Amino acid sequence: MECEIINERPVDGRCSSGEVCVQSAPMAANGGHFKSEGNRASRPPAMYSDPSTIVPPASLSELIQTLHDVFAHEDISIEYVQTLMASYKSNPREWKKFAKFDKHRYTRNLVDDGNGKFNLMLLCWNEAQGSSIHSHANSHCFLKVLDGTVKEEMFEWPENCDQAEAMDEDGDEADRKDGSNSGMQKRDESQIVKNACGYINDDIGLHRVENPSHVDKAVTLHLYSPPFDECECFDERTGKHTTAKVTFWSKFGKRTPFGRHRNVPISCTTEAENN
Template sequence: MNVYPNLTTAVKSRGSLGLTLNFCRCITSGTKISHARKPNQHRSYKVSSPAEFILHEPKELLASGITTFLPPRSGFRGLVESLSTTLKTTNPPSISRLRALLRAYNSDSLEWSKFAQADATKQYTRNLVYEVPNLFNLLLLVWTPCKASPIHDHTDSHCLMKILKGNLRERRYGIPHASYNCPLVQTSDLNYGLNKVAYMSDKLGVHEISNQSQSEYAVSLHLYFPPNAALRGCKVYNVKTGEYNHTMPTTYDSIVEPNSIF
């Protein structure tokens, strides 16, 4: 029997469950979890070139009438397998297909709770689910109530985000002006509920993600391809001046070894 000190689940039925997050280390029977490893630590990787990937316009993401491209394998493990297979076999990657696969998965905390380590002292935690060097990484983020990310870019990468628990708010801003002392201009303010999927890239601007709940944690799954931010960091912006600081990648809050997934 698996034990998740960081996630306590009260199951009423398969389709109805309550969820409470604690702030303990994740201990899972049969699952190896390591902590405080920097992205790609102890590895030598070639930095992916953004030229290998096409940044599609938003209209390309709205393929009318299409709900799925590949029959998704069952459960969270099947989702990870399908995403990995698609990215390994499609060049350039099909954002529409990846988006459809994420949409087709119905969140079940029993399947992903071992990745969900929370930390009340942080705005959010970054938990590595799976990665293929130079191709993609898949992270599960746990958002502390009333906390937000800084406004940031995506280092010439694509980002797909799926809500696994709760709601997240996205404030999007236009592409920052080349000169400083120019406030960022907000272009949208959206809320994403359970199972919703959002897409972001540097062509669409920069954004901030926040958990507006006063008491509930939110959980989201993030697919980055190529995983440039894990290698090169990203830019964090000041909304009033447009100035930015370059931040290097930090350690993951938890890492589940690949053999625990496949």
């Protein structure tokens, strides 16, 4: 599932003031499309390809149903999904039952499993909580802010951990745990405001997400396709990386059976968990 990124396309969100807030996100060279796993070859109808045809979902349930309709096809338009998610106007009454916070770290709360095609989840960030620098296991990641504002920092892959070398000659993930001490190169930083939607995949780079506020919480809606249960986390100072298992704090509004320490967000080190 490779996408060569060549340009940027803006996706509009609405700031709390009502003004349009543009969150730019790179799009893929093949027109911004990727293949949804598990589907027979079929092209989506125009209504799921052309963002200009989108009617903003009236509710979170309607957004989820439309996402299921979109992912029922093999060929997925990145721009369409991103614009669709941005067009949903956040309503806390609709997602509050999924919003579970933990005072120690941010939480991942599964909202919908997308029939195996995608995972849709709420990430809940207490004040100043954040992730480590991480990859996305060759998945496509859409990030919409439902409440508050989050800061996204973009990083290049370490030289010894080039994305092009992420697979070994057999097509399996190569062992890259012997990272050098070159450190991480930060290339960009931006804030994603309420109702705006960003996008990233491993070809674009690595990122770190955090709630920059020390007084307000933040809630974000994430879609990952295909779903994944582990990714790589990177130490900013050394560039070294480890593989992290990721789990859910809750599923469909109910607490998972894991203890608190089994809720593993994308935070591999003490330093990362405190960012």
